[in-house]
Amino acid sequence: MASSLIDGRWDYGASDAAIFASIAVGIPEDGMPGFGAVMDADQIDVLVRLMREAEHAQSH
Numbered sequence: 001m002a003s004s005l006i007d008g009r010w011d012y013g014a015s016d017a018a019i020f021a022s023i024a025v026g027i028p029e030d031g032m033p034g035f036g037a038v039m040d041a042d043q044i045d046v047l048v049r050l051m052r053e054a055e056h057a058q059s060h
């Protein structure tokens with residue numbers, strides 16, 4: 001059901017802040033749970049950076 005997170009397409013906002021929010025709050029209308037209660041901000045930041053790096057590596 002979920003689409004690629006590293007294809008450069010962001011349906012819920014492409015900024016770091018928007019991706020952070022997608023992870024922390026989740027996407028209730030699509031069934032994605034929020035992880036804000038189980039990961040702290042530093043951990044979510046690491047995931048955002050990981051996705052950015054993979055996205056960048058794939059576009060070259």
Ligand code: HEM
Pocket residue numbers: 001002003004005009010011012013019022023027030031032033035047
């Ligand atoms: C740590 C684990 C996860 C991370 C880092 C993550 C991250 C994300 C992000 C950043 C988006 C927004 C994508 C966009 O803007 O286009 C997204 C969307 C979505 N996620 Fe997750 N997600 C996680 C776990 C899950 C789980 C467990 C589920 C389902 C049980 C799920 C289902 C979805 C769905 C259905 C969408 C919306 C469709 C899409 O844009 O692909 N995610 N996820």
